[in-house]
Amino acid sequence: MKLQTILLSALLATSLFAADQNATAPMTTKQEGVQYIKMLGEALKSQLQAQMKADPSGMSALGFCTAKAMEITKEVNQKLPTYASVRRTALKTRNEGNAPDAIDTQVMQDYEKAIADKTFTPTDIKVVEEGNVTRLYKPLITEAPCLKCHGTQLSPDIQASLKVNYTKDQATGFTEGSLRGVIVAEIKKH
Numbered sequence: 001m002k003l004q005t006i007l008l009s010a011l012l013a014t015s016l017f018a019a020d021q022n023a024t025a026p027m028t029t030k031q032e033g034v035q036y037i038k039m040l041g042e043a044l045k046s047q048l049q050a051q052m053k054a055d056p057s058g059m060s061a062l063g064f065c066t067a068k069a070m071e072i073t074k075e076v077n078q079k080l081p082t083y084a085s086v087r088r089t090a091l092k093t094r095n096e097g098n099a100p101d102a103i104d105t106q107v108m109q110d111y112e113k114a115i116a117d118k119t120f121t122p123t124d125i126k127v128v129e130e131g132n133v134t135r136l137y138k139p140l141i142t143e144a145p146c147l148k149c150h151g152t153q154l155s156p157d158i159q160a161s162l163k164v165n166y167t168k169d170q171a172t173g174f175t176e177g178s179l180r181g182v183i184v185a186e187i188k189k190h
C-alpha cells in the first residue's frame with residue numbers, strides 16, 4: 001500500500017470508531033444540561049418569534065411573555081428528570097423571580113468581561129460544580145429583535161405595559177451584542 005492510502009485508511013478507521021463511540025456512549029452531564037437549556041431556549045424563542053411576526057409592534061409578544069414566560073419555564077421543567085432543572089437569569093432582571101444568586105452573578109460577570117475583552121464566543125458553555133450539583137450556563141446575547149423590549153428606545157405602548165406589569169424592571173437599555181442574560185441548567189448527582 002502507498003503511504004497515502006495507509007494514512008487515509010487509518011484516518012477513516014479512527015473517525016468511524018469515533019462516530020460509533022459517540023452513538024453508544026451515554027450522555028455526559030454537560031451534554032444533558034445543554035439539551036435542557038435548548039429545550040427552554042427553543043420553547044421561548046419559537047413562541048416569541050411567532051408572536052413578533054404576527055404583530056411587529058411587539059405588543060402581542062410582550063403580552064405573551066408577561067403572561068406565559070414563567071408558565072413555559074414550568075412546563076419545560078416538568079418534562080425533565082427530577083434531578084434536573086432549568087431557568088433563566090440576568091444581572092438586570094425584568095421579573096424579580098429570575099434574580100441571580102452569587103454563582104450566577106460571577107458567571108455573567110465573566111461573560112461580560114470576555115465580551116469587553118473581545119475573547120467571547122457564544123458557544124462558551126460554563127460548567128460550575130457546586131456541592132452535588134453541576135451547573136451549565138449558556139449566554140444569551142442581545143440581538144436586534146430583543147431591542148423592542150430590552151433596548152434603549154422602547155415604544156410608548158411597550159413602556160406603558162412594562163410599567164404596569166414590572167414595577168421593578170431593570171431589563172432595558174441593552175444594546176446589540178451585549179449580554180442579556182443566561183440560561184442555567186442544574187443537574188444533581190444521581
Ligand code: HEC
Nearest residue numbers: 061062065066069088090093094095098146149171180181
Ligand atoms: C416582546 C417583548 C420582548 C422581547 C422582544 C424580548 N423579551 Fe426578554 N423578556 C420580556 C419580558 C416581558 C420578560 C419577563 C418575563 C417574565 O415575567 O418572566 C423578559 C425576560 C427575559 C429574560 C429573563 C430574565 C429577566 O430579565 O427577567 C431574559 C434572559 C430575556 N428576556 C432575554 C431576551 C432575549 C435574549 C431576547 C431577544 C432574543 C428577548 N428577551 C426579547 C419581553 C421581551
